[in-house]
Amino acid sequence: MPAPTAPALSVGDGAHSVLRFENVGMRYGTGPEVLRDVSFALTPGSFHFITGASGAGKSTLLRLMYLAQRPTRGLVHLFGHDVALTPRRRLPALRRMIGVVFQDFRLIDHLSTLDNVALPLRLSGGRPDEIDRHVRELLAWVGLGDHLNARPETLSGGQQQRVAIARAVIARPNLLLADEPTGNVDDRMAMRLMHLFVELNRMGTTVVIASHNEPLIRRFGFPVLHLAHGQIVAAPPPVDGDAS
Amino acid sequence: MRRRPDIHFEDDLSSRFLPAIVALMVFLGLLGGAAALAVGGIVATWDTDLVGRLTVQVPDDGAVTAQRLQRVEQILRATPGVAAVRTLTPADTQALVEPWLGKISPEAGLPLPRVVDVELAPGAAIDPGALAARLAGDAPGVVVDDHHDWLGRLVALARTIEAVAVIVLALIASTAVATVVFATRSGLAVHAPTVELLHLMGATDGYVAGQFQRHAMRSGAIGAAIGTLLSLLALAALVAAAWRLEAAFLPLPGIGLRAAVLLAAVPVVAVLIVMVTARATALRALAHLP
Numbered sequence: 001m002p003a004p005t006a007p008a009l010s011v012g013d014g015a016h017s018v019l020r021f022e023n024v025g026m027r028y029g030t031g032p033e034v035l036r037d038v039s040f041a042l043t044p045g046s047f048h049f050i051t052g053a054s055g056a057g058k059s060t061l062l063r064l065m066y067l068a069q070r071p072t073r074g075l076v077h078l079f080g081h082d083v084a085l086t087p088r089r090r091l092p093a094l095r096r097m098i099g100v101v102f103q104d105f106r107l108i109d110h111l112s113t114l115d116n117v118a119l120p121l122r123l124s125g126g127r128p129d130e131i132d133r134h135v136r137e138l139l140a141w142v143g144l145g146d147h148l149n150a151r152p153e154t155l156s157g158g159q160q161q162r163v164a165i166a167r168a169v170i171a172r173p174n175l176l177l178a179d180e181p182t183g184n185v186d187d188r189m190a191m192r193l194m195h196l197f198v199e200l201n202r203m204g205t206t207v208v209i210a211s212h213n214e215p216l217i218r219r220f221g222f223p224v225l226h227l228a229h230g231q232i233v234a235a236p237p238p239v240d241g242d243a244s
Numbered sequence: 245m246r247r248r249p250d251i252h253f254e255d256d257l258s259s260r261f262l263p264a265i266v267a268l269m270v271f272l273g274l275l276g277g278a279a280a281l282a283v284g285g286i287v288a289t290w291d292t293d294l295v296g297r298l299t300v301q302v303p304d305d306g307a308v309t310a311q312r313l314q315r316v317e318q319i320l321r322a323t324p325g326v327a328a329v330r331t332l333t334p335a336d337t338q339a340l341v342e343p344w345l346g347k348i349s350p351e352a353g354l355p356l357p358r359v360v361d362v363e364l365a366p367g368a369a370i371d372p373g374a375l376a377a378r379l380a381g382d383a384p385g386v387v388v389d390d391h392h393d394w395l396g397r398l399v400a401l402a403r404t405i406e407a408v409a410v411i412v413l414a415l416i417a418s419t420a421v422a423t424v425v426f427a428t429r430s431g432l433a434v435h436a437p438t439v440e441l442l443h444l445m446g447a448t449d450g451y452v453a454g455q456f457q458r459h460a461m462r463s464g465a466i467g468a469a470i471g472t473l474l475s476l477l478a479l480a481a482l483v484a485a486a487w488r489l490e491a492a493f494l495p496l497p498g499i500g501l502r503a504a505v506l507l508a509a510v511p512v513v514a515v516l517i518v519m520v521t522a523r524a525t526a527l528r529a530l531a532h533l534p
Binding site: 066070089091093095096106108109110120 | 441534
């Protein structure tokens with residue numbers, strides 16, 4: 001039975017939103033719609049979790065958010081630009097305003113930790129000496145100061161995840177999207193990374209985190225966009241005993 | 245320290261062939277170009293030597309030949325437009341045919357004609373038919389040759405060889421372009437995850453295409469250097485072999501400045517073709533990303 005559909009969820013003033021979806025639908029090829037009538041808006045400086053079971057459409061929703069795909073129908077407004085009407089040559093500038101933590105990290109294997117994290121700053125045309133200083137500081141902060149020249153394949157899963165997070169936040173993006181960013185680290189590091197996201201959020205970055213970690217979600221208490229069967233629905237009540 | 249490219253091209257097997265393909269392209273291009281220039285040079289040398297000259301052949305039939313030669317020389321000197329007249333000795337004539345017929349002993353009885361070399365005044369034009377008719381009265385069987393027909397056929401042959409060389413060069417360039425297109429597309433497929441990641445992080449198409457362009461430039465430069473070296477060795481071997489073949493039979497033109505510049509441009513143009521093709525191919529493919 002399909003989950004009850006929430007009314008068009010407006011989590012902010014759509015006119016001044018960082019990101020706004022209007023009746024967005026998405027299907028792959030001729031398959032069924034994996035997202036249906038998704039509508040919401042994120043105000044600048046907001047912090048949201050995206051929850052939902054596997055296959056609910058979280059990854060597709062995130063891919064639409066970071067412009068990896070165009071929706072099959074509906075409108076996506078990013079930083080005030082209707083993405084469908086924005087000239088293609090201007091999209092890279094919009095993408096550089098977004099930091100993404102991919103679930104599979106997507107680190108570049110032949111580059112060092114330092115070069116992986118420096119990539120967004122280099123794409124933005126930063127000065128090499130400043131890039132080097134910022135990257136070293138951030139890597140030290142996430143506990144990887146001793147692994148500056150390490151290749152991703154020599155790092156543990158948790159270390160790779162921290163590199164991926166450092167890369168996503170190094171350019172202080174306006175919008176940070178993270179897919180299960182604490183999935184491979186212990187609780188202590190998970191809290192540390194969450195505090196990094198919160199700190200960025202306080203500095204003005206809009207944060208969206210897709211997560212299954214209900215205790216973490218409850219602990220921080222930010223609004224939740226819950227996906228079920230490709231639609232945003234009212235979040236289910238917490239399961240007893242989750243609060244640990 | 246030079247920064248590593250974001251894309252690890254060493255993973256890509258097709259890109260490893262690029263230097264070898266460019267080396268082959270430059271090698272063939274330089275040999276073809278050198279051949280075309282050499283033929284052009286030889287024709288130009290012959291052209292310079294023979295234009296403005298006539299050759300008069302007087303049949304050598306024994307005792308009366310000296311008188312006939314004297315009369316022919318008088319008529320030629322009296323002809324308007326003739327600047328100089330020189331009768332070749334029998335030894336000179338034998339030397340002329342020696343590359344084709346070998347050493348000829350006087351006892352062989354080969355009826356070589358006596359040859360009169362006529363130099364025309366600058367800008368002068370003489371009708372060889374009319375001159376032959378005037379000479380025939382005093383020297384029956386005389387032949388006047390202004391080399392026009394022979395030189396015309398030679399120039400036509402040279403132009404054909406040059407055209408073939410240009411077509412071969414165009415085919416080599418087309419093949420190289422097709423190869424670079426294939427290698428770049430293959431590279432884009434092999435490195436699709438990294439290319440997509442860069443794209444999602446906000447890299448412009450030009451930034452990503454630039455990485456393929458620089459890689460193609462490096463590979464092309466290595467290949468061009470190898471191809472140039474190999475072609476220089478091959479040309480040196482050919483020139484040495486030609487010298488052994490007697491320079492009189494195959495006159496070797498010196499490489500002029502224009503020819504040297506044209507040949508030096510071959511590897512540079514090859515690298516430019518590779519770079520531009522790689523960039524254009526990458527840009528075309530990247531335009532399909534959202």
